Amino acid sequence: MAQTLDVRGEICPYPMMRTVSALKKLSTDERTLEVVTDHPPTLETIPTQAARLGFTTAVEEVGGSEWRIVLTRDRD
Amino acid sequence: MVTDAARVRAETPGVGGPSPNAWRAVSAWGLAAIIFLLARGFDPQYSMFWVFGLAFGFVLQRGRFCFASAFRDLFLLGHGRTMKGVLLGLAVASVGFGIVMARQVPVTTMGFDPPSANVLPIGVHTALGGILFGVGMVLAGGCVSGSLYRMGEGYVASWVAFAGVMAGLLVSAYTWNWWWESSISTGARLWLPRHLGHSGALVVTLLALGAAFVWVIRLEHRAGMVVPGPRSEPEVSEGVADDLRALGRTVFVRGWPVVTAGAVLGGLNALLFTAQEPWGFTGEVGRLTVGLAGFFGATPPPPEGVGSLPGCVLVPWTGVLDHMTFMVGGMWLGSFAAALGAGEFKLRVPKRPVRYAQSLGGGVVMGYGSGIAMGCTIGAFFSGIPSLAINGWLFAAFLGLGAWMGTHMIRRIA
Numbered sequence: 001m002a003q004t005l006d007v008r009g010e011i012c013p014y015p016m017m018r019t020v021s022a023l024k025k026l027s028t029d030e031r032t033l034e035v036v037t038d039h040p041p042t043l044e045t046i047p048t049q050a051a052r053l054g055f056t057t058a059v060e061e062v063g064g065s066e067w068r069i070v071l072t073r074d075r076d
Numbered sequence: 077m078v079t080d081a082a083r084v085r086a087e088t089p090g091v092g093g094p095s096p097n098a099w100r101a102v103s104a105w106g107l108a109a110i111i112f113l114l115a116r117g118f119d120p121q122y123s124m125f126w127v128f129g130l131a132f133g134f135v136l137q138r139g140r141f142c143f144a145s146a147f148r149d150l151f152l153l154g155h156g157r158t159m160k161g162v163l164l165g166l167a168v169a170s171v172g173f174g175i176v177m178a179r180q181v182p183v184t185t186m187g188f189d190p191p192s193a194n195v196l197p198i199g200v201h202t203a204l205g206g207i208l209f210g211v212g213m214v215l216a217g218g219c220v221s222g223s224l225y226r227m228g229e230g231y232v233a234s235w236v237a238f239a240g241v242m243a244g245l246l247v248s249a250y251t252w253n254w255w256w257e258s259s260i261s262t263g264a265r266l267w268l269p270r271h272l273g274h275s276g277a278l279v280v281t282l283l284a285l286g287a288a289f290v291w292v293i294r295l296e297h298r299a300g301m302v303v304p305g306p307r308s309e310p311e312v313s314e315g316v317a318d319d320l321r322a323l324g325r326t327v328f329v330r331g332w333p334v335v336t337a338g339a340v341l342g343g344l345n346a347l348l349f350t351a352q353e354p355w356g357f358t359g360e361v362g363r364l365t366v367g368l369a370g371f372f373g374a375t376p377p378p379p380e381g382v383g384s385l386p387g388c389v390l391v392p393w394t395g396v397l398d399h400m401t402f403m404v405g406g407m408w409l410g411s412f413a414a415a416l417g418a419g420e421f422k423l424r425v426p427k428r429p430v431r432y433a434q435s436l437g438g439g440v441v442m443g444y445g446s447g448i449a450m451g452c453t454i455g456a457f458f459s460g461i462p463s464l465a466i467n468g469w470l471f472a473a474f475l476g477l478g479a480w481m482g483t484h485m486i487r488r489i490a
Contacts, residue, residue: 009426011217011233011435012145013152013486038424040331041140047303048155057303065422 002032007039008066015039019046023053023071035069036062043067101328101417108409115402121352125399128348129406132341132355133225136407137414138327139337142222143453144213147479152487154299156292161338162458163292167285168339169462172346173354174278177269177464184269192353193463194387196450197263198470201255205449205456206471210478212442214486215434216240219453220358220442221407228412230423233435240439245362246369247440248447249376249390255448256380266466277464284469285461328417345459354459357407358443358452359388360400367393388455390447430489438482445478 005022007015015037022033047057055071062068108130116123146158177190189195213219216237218226226234268277296302313319345355370393382389415421446452449471460468
């Protein structure tokens with residue numbers, strides 16, 4: 001079961017910062033993190049930050065200005 | 077027969093017909109048109125500033141042109157996306173301002189400054205104002221104009237930040253005369269064309285912007301890879317109507333690349349300078365705040381020396397309406413209409429109480445900083461550097477220092 005991080009309502013840049021710290025805390029056997037956000041700038045900043053930590057980003061629009069971002073650990 | 081294009085439209089939410097968002101946006105633009113007609117009845121200058129305000133607000137929201145993130149993301153993320161847009165906008169505006177100023181003051185050695193360019197006295201007030209503004213905008217999650225368009229997007233914390241900005245501007249109005257006597261009145265106004273000629277000043281400014289661009293790229297490479305954000309799929313086009321619809325979505329619904337927004341804002345700024353004066357914002361917010369304080373019997377003492385200063389200085393209350401009232405109002409309605417049209421309006425209420433405190437505190441600090449620096453990221457920076465004046469660069473350097481300090485602070489606020 002993937003962990004979910006709900007950062008709705010947060011101000012800039014906390015959605016991104018909290019996502020990064022959650023990714024860093026993820027144990028090595030956990031492969032995915034799901035982030036729910038209503039802050040559009042994260043769609044631009046998270047892919048880069050996630051890639052630097054070895055995660056691939058998939059964005060799904062939930063509607064009503066909300067997005068579900070699924071971050072999956074790269075296999076290496 | 078169901079065509080591919082029709083099927084794509086039917087499967088894409090909000091494309092089959094005008095969405096409720098589109099209707100709300102059309103109502104907002106209708107209101108803007110009514111105010112335009114009323115303003116023109118009063119004074120054509122009012123309606124011109126109204127149109128510019130709408131355009132600035134619209135582009136700020138569409139490009140999410142956030143000066144706070146431009147500086148902060150360099151230090152926090154090693155990401156220069158927004159700063160590249162800012163630098164391009166500054167370059168475009170510098171060329172435009174340079175051409176206009178060369179016509180206003182053909183001979184630069186006579187000792188005249190261009191009358192409306194933001195050539196401001198420099199001193200401790202510029203440095204401290206820049207630092208305070210930089211810290212405040214990072215704490216509050218947006219500068220003054222950034223908070224304005226986020227208000228239109230429904231960020232409750234930005235409303236709190238804006239109230240803080242007004243409070244900070246009011247405090248700066250009470251302390252203005254002290255600053256005037258101890259620093260501002262004796263500060264040198266360094267206008268580069270006087271020392272380097274018009275073309276020399278423009279070339280030096282563009283080279284400095286180019287150097288800043290190289291520095292941004294270096295920071296990015298030191299931090300690691302940069303992955304572009306999600307791009308939408310190209311739409312299937314079956315003729316002129318589909319093409320026009322796609323164009324409409326590109327302009328009104330999808331976000332603009334930040335470099336596009338930067339170039340357009342720089343061009344609009346040059347156009348406004350050609351028509352009258354550089355783009356500004358906080359001066360009018362300060363004027364309205366002082367007027368509001370006067371309503372409650374708390375008018376600050378009359379500010380000394382402001383008659384001789386361009387830019388966003390706090391001018392005394394003269395009446396409810398000023399041409400800049402239409403700039404500020406237009407920017408708010410323009411960004412609100414843009415957010416509605418794109419379906420990006422949503423009430424965003426922070427759950428952690430500390431966010432309200434940092435938005436308010438950041439706003440107060442930012443408002444005070446813009447009061448003593450005689451402008452915000454727009455007037456003192458985005459119009460300061462294109463005025464080919466040293467005060468723009470000095471403010472920018474300390475703005476960066478403040479943003480760097482602010483970045484360390486927000487890392488400690490969970």
